Amino acid sequence: MLGNHLKYVFVLAFLVTVIATVAWAESSPTDYDPCVGARLDCTPGAKGITKVKPNAPEAFKVKPYPGVTSRFEALSRLNPMNWWADCFLPTPAKGQFSIGPKVTFARVRGEARRGLDVIGLQTSLVDFDDHLGFKKSGNALWSIEALYQFRPRWGIRYSFTPILMDSTNFPRTSFNFMGQTFASATEVRSKWEHVEHRAGLYFNVSQSEHSLTNLYADWLHVQDKLSVGTSVTPAVVWDDTKNMAVTGVEFMRCLKNFHGNTLAFTGKGGIAFLNDSVGYEAEAGLSYLIPIKTGRFGFVKGGYRYSQLKKERPTEVFGSTVDGAFIQVGFLF
Numbered sequence: 625m626l627g628n629h630l631k632y633v634f635v636l637a638f639l640v641t642v643i644a645t646v647a648w649a650e651s652s653p654t655d656y657d658p659c660v661g662a663r664l665d666c667t668p669g670a671k672g673i674t675k676v677k678p679n680a681p682e683a684f685k686v687k688p689y690p691g692v693t694s695r696f697e698a699l700s701r702l703n704p705m706n707w708w709a710d711c712f713l714p715t716p717a718k719g720q721f722s723i724g725p726k727v728t729f730a731r732v733r734g735e736a737r738r739g740l741d742v743i744g745l746q747t748s749l750v751d752f753d754d755h756l757g758f759k760k761s762g763n764a765l766w767s768i769e770a771l772y773q774f775r776p777r778w779g780i781r782y783s784f785t786p787i788l789m790d791s792t793n794f795p796r797t798s799f800n801f802m803g804q805t806f807a808s809a810t811e812v813r814s815k816w817e818h819v820e821h822r823a824g825l826y827f828n829v830s831q832s833e834h835s836l837t838n839l840y841a842d843w844l845h846v847q848d849k850l851s852v853g854t855s856v857t858p859a860v861v862w863d864d865t866k867n868m869a870v871t872g873v874e875f876m877r878c879l880k881n882f883h884g885n886t887l888a889f890t891g892k893g894g895i896a897f898l899n900d901s902v903g904y905e906a907e908a909g910l911s912y913l914i915p916i917k918t919g920r921f922g923f924v925k926g927g928y929r930y931s932q933l934k935k936e937r938p939t940e941v942f943g944s945t946v947d948g949a950f951i952q953v954g955f956l957f
Contacts, residue, residue: 713878716773724954756814757793787818
C-alpha cells in the first residue's frame with residue numbers, strides 16, 4: 625500500500641514540475657542578434673538590415689508553417705537540467721523563525737482490535753469505515769508547524785496535529801471490541817480523538833545557493849482515544865498512547881526566481897519506530913516565497929502528503945492512515 629501511494633506522490637510532483645517548466649519556457653525571452661536594427665552596442669559603422677533584394681527568383685525560400693516551427697524551436701531550447709542553475713533559494717538564517725498552519729484535505733482509514741472474545745480467540749479487526757462509520761474521504765484536518773534556526777546548520781521544530789471524528793452507524797456485519805459484541809444493523813455510536821505532538825532537531829547536511837538537504841530526528845507522542853457504544857449500552861473506551869522516534873530526510877530545490885519571488889520544489893520521507901509501533905511518512909509539493917522585508921518572507925506551500933501509524937501487539941492493534949492534498953501558509957522572519 626505504501627509503495628502505491630509513494631508512486632502517486634512522485635508522479636504528481638513530476639507532472640507539476642513539467643507543467644511549470646513548459647509555462648516558463650513559453651514566457652522566457654528568446655535570443656536576439658544585438659546588431660539587428662543598428663543597436664548602439666554593435667561595431668561602429670554597422671547598419672541594420674531592413675530589406676534584402678534577391679538577385680534571382682530562385683533565391684526565394686519559403687518556410688512553411690512558421691507557427692509550428694517556432695513551437696519546435698522553443699521546445700528545443702528547453703533543458704530542465706539547466707534552467708534553474710541561476711536560481712537562488714532563500715533559507716532560514718541563524719536566529720530566524722518560521723511558522724504556519726496547514727490544512728490537509730484527507731482520506732482517513734483506520735482499524736482497531738482490543739482483547740479476546742468469549743471463547744479466547746483473537747477478535748476481528750474493527751474497521752473505521754465499515755463498522756464505525758467514520759467518514760473516509762472529504763475530511764479537512766488542520767495542523768500547525770514551527771521551527772527555529774538556532775545555529776547556522778542546526779534547528780529545532782515542533783508540530784501539533786489534532787483529529788476529532790464521531791459517527792452514528794448501522795454496520796452490515798457484527799464485530800467484537802474490548803469484549804463487547806455489536807450486532808449488525810444496530811445503532812453504533814463511535815468517537816475517535818487523536819492528538820499528535822512532535823518535536824525534534826534537523827541538520828543541514830548539504831546547502832547551496834540552489835538547494836537544501838536536511839536530516840531530521842524527532843520525538844512523536846500520539847494519544848488515541850476510541851469509544852464505541854450503542855443507544856442502550858454504555859460505551860467501551862480505549863485510551864492508547866504511543867511514543868515513537870522519527871527519522872528521515874527532506875529536500876528543497878529552487879526552481880525559479882520571478883520578480884523577487886521564489887518557486888521551489890520540496891520533498892521529504894521518513895520512518896517512525898519504537899513502542900511496538902511503526903510508521904511512514906512522505907510528502908512532495910511546491911512552495912512559493914514572497915519577500916516582505918530584507919531576510920523576511922511569506923510563503924504558500926501545496927502538495928500531497930501520506931502518513932501511516934500502526935501499533936500491533938498480539939491482542940492490541942491500532943492503525944491509522946491519512947493521505948491527501950494539503951495547503952500551508954506562513955511566515956519566515
